[in-house]
Amino acid sequence: MYDPLLDPHPGQGQPLPNSYWADHSGTAPLDDGQLQQDLTVDVAIIGAGYTGLSCAYHLATEHGVKAVVLEANQTAWGCSGRNAGFVLKSSGRKPYSVMRSQYGEAAMHGIYNEFCAGLETVKALIATGIDCDQQDAGYLRMAHKPSMIKTLQQQASLLQKEFGYQVELFNRDELHQKFVADQHAYAALRFYDGFGVNPLKLAWGYQQRARQAGAKIYSASPVTQWQQDGEHQLLITPQALVRAKKVVIASNGYTPKLLHSGVQERTLPVLSQIIVTEPLSDAQLAACNFLTSQVIMDTRALKYYYRKLPDNRILFGGRGAITGKGADDPYFARRLLDVLKLSFPALQQLRYDYSWSGWICMTLDDIPHLAQADDKGQVLYSMGYCGSGLTFSVQAGKRLAERLMGLPLPQIPLYQTALPKFPLPALRRLGQWGYFHYGMVKDRWF
Ligand SMILES: Cc1cc2nc3c(=O)[nH]c(=O)nc-3n(C[C@H](O)[C@H](O)[C@H](O)COP(=O)(O)OP(=O)(O)OC[C@H]3O[C@@H](n4cnc5c(N)ncnc54)[C@H](O)[C@@H]3O)c2cc1C
The missing domain is CATH 3.30.9.10 (D-Amino Acid Oxidase, subunit A, domain 2)
Known part of the structure; x- marks a missing residue:
């Protein structure tokens, strides 16, 4: 299986994993196929999961920007097509009591309000007619x-x-x-x-809405190299390249380790x-x-x-x-x-x-982060949902679109700070192994 800490990218055009969702969701809706021709665009998005699709959808419907989404395999090949389908008003792993002591009362309330807004965003999208077996x-x-x-x-x-x-x-x-x-x-x-819900049907519904609004979703198009070309970002895929003014990294847990230095060594x-x-x-x-x-x-x-x-x-x-x-x-x-x-x-x-x-x-601090990955703010990302991103990733996609348009976001830690770097990143897996053992003891005895 693809390992983000070891492999250069998640493959190309791979089928969905053999899951219950893949067997019980019917036929995938059409996407725009593999990218075959060089493009120059305002916004390119890496990853066709909930974050990337929501960003593309909201850019098109609320700001008139028709983005291009580059997906290594196919829509929802990552977590968005594999999850348990729990739609919850939350993200990350940090309890509110800890948020209150770390960030203060106002920030805790701001985060809660944003999680509520996320749930409403998902419900509103489903209400457009997405059949996802709710x-x-x-x-x-x-x-x-x-x-x-x-x-x-x-x-x-x-x-x-x-x-x-x-x-x-x-x-x-x-x-x-x-x-x-x-x-x-x-x-x-x-x-x-x-x-x-059925999470795969939900993702496919988002894809259809984004394409109807004018976004392009290119599957089998992994970004294998990334270069700077003056004011543009050059995203190189096997058949063609995309020259973009701005890029959104929406690859969450599937982010290859060398994709961009701004997100490197900041997730586990x-x-x-x-x-x-x-x-x-x-x-x-x-x-x-x-x-x-x-x-x-x-x-x-x-x-x-x-x-x-x-x-x-x-x-x-x-x-x-x-x-x-x-x-x-x-x-x-x-x-x-x-x-x-x-x-x-x-x-x-x-x-x-x-x-x-x-x-x-x-993430190191147990919360997701939406932030810029470079000095100029031409590269943005949102990731780190810690296993609870079905709802918040969609809200983050909407916020990414606003941030790309230069609009202000709520003043909360999720949007104000970058992903913190892991100390001794080469030892992250050892730390995980240690945490698993600590967890087993804690769950049984304390
Ligand atoms: C087993 C499991 C159960 C879960 N259950 C729940 C749940 O019940 N509720 C909940 O809230 N959350 C759950 N989650 C988490 C949730 O699924 C994720 O937070 C959410 O789907 C993240 O969406 P995303 O769009 O950010 O990333 P993803 O859906 O992972 O999409 C990232 C995409 O980026 C692509 N990509 C990566 N690198 C490149 C590249 N170089 N070029 C092009 N494309 C690239 C990948 O192929 C992938 O398709 C679960 C996760 C798992 C694994």
């Missing part, structure tokens, strides 16, 4: 051990006090009776406004793994009281997440291998299935039909 509203955050109930209570009270955001807290019995009888769940907070790509089981029978669903199709995540440092799909399969995810080389080792899928069976002992015979993984993009 499921029942609700996100359950489950305490994976009794000591985490207090953490959930504290979170509920902060959300209510600071933002007037009302969540419901269910005890173990209520949770098991009303939603699902997960034996590892001791309580749950229910956020009323999250929901599950981490594999997240998903399995999708065979469909559950009515008897199996009843044995787990699996009533809900709301999206579910636990309170572990090394989180597990799951949801019931429209055809009664369970999508179950968690951490994957550390390197691209290890990504296809079936051990990681089997481990997820074992954990699922611990939560649902009645499903001992259950098998999985699909397994795949993707690179989420971690």
Whole structure:
């Protein structure tokens, strides 16, 4: 599997991974094919995931700029076509309580407002008629051990006090009776406004909207070299080059290590793994009281997440291998299935039909950043969603378009500071390995 810390680019024209989404989304909509002729443009965007597509769409619809998107493989080949489809009002990994102590009250509120705006942006785009198999509203955050109930209570009270955001807290019995009888769940907070979608259909919908508005999406067109030509950026692809006044890097966890010095050594790509089981029978669903199709995540440092799909399969995810080389080792899928069976002992015979993984993009300070990668502001980026970017990447794409137009953005840390560099970047994977071991101990014992 492509490894962003080792490989020069993510390949060229590769098919989508063999995922449940690739099998259950119909035919991909038309794109503009491989770039064959040199172009001179105002804005070029690298990467056709949610960030790049949203930027192209908003540039065209709100600012009249028809951008060119260069995608190494095909639309949503990266995280946007591989994720779990949890639409949540959040991004990054930093709790609000930590934001408050690090950035202050006003910045914390600003970030919350921006996450709310992100959810509205996604809902408005879906409302244009994107069919993405939206499921029942609700996100359950489950305490994976009794000591985490207090953490959930504290979170509920902060959300209510600071933002007037009302969540419901269910005890173990209520949770098991009303939603699902997960034996590892001791309580749950229910956020009323999250929901599950088919993430690939969503990305394809964005692509269609961006092209209808005048953007060009070139697939099988990896940027393999990047040069400066006076005031222009020269993006070189295998068949042709693009001369652009401005460039947006929208490659998130798939950013090759030498793409641009402004983003180098500032992210840590981490594999997240998903399995999708065979469909559950009515008897199996009843044995787990699996009533809900709301999206579910636990309170572990090394989180597990799951949801019931429209055809009664369970999508179950968690951490994957550390390197691209290890990504296809079936051990990681089997481990997820074992954990699922611990939560649902009645499903001992259950098998999985699909397994795949993707690179989420971690940052040193646990928040995403939209910033410029060069001194002149001709190269912008947004990345670092830390595994929670389905909603915020779309908002970031909209903000990137505004920033390209010279418009001011909200004064919040997400938009004010560049991605911090990792100290000792060559040791990032060793640090990740250490964190995995710390997480395993913490999740079990503390
Ligand atoms: C297993 C998994 C589960 C997840 N689940 C959720 C979830 O449920 N909810 C949630 O909010 N978030 C989730 N995420 C994270 C979310 O999917 C991402 O934050 C989001 O899709 C990022 O979108 P993006 O457009 O920034 O990047 P991507 O979708 O990764 O797109 C980047 C694109 O850049 C292209 N590219 C890279 N280099 C080049 C180059 N040199 N030239 C041309 N193209 C290039 C790649 O081919 C790729 O297609 C999950 C991620 C994974 C891996």
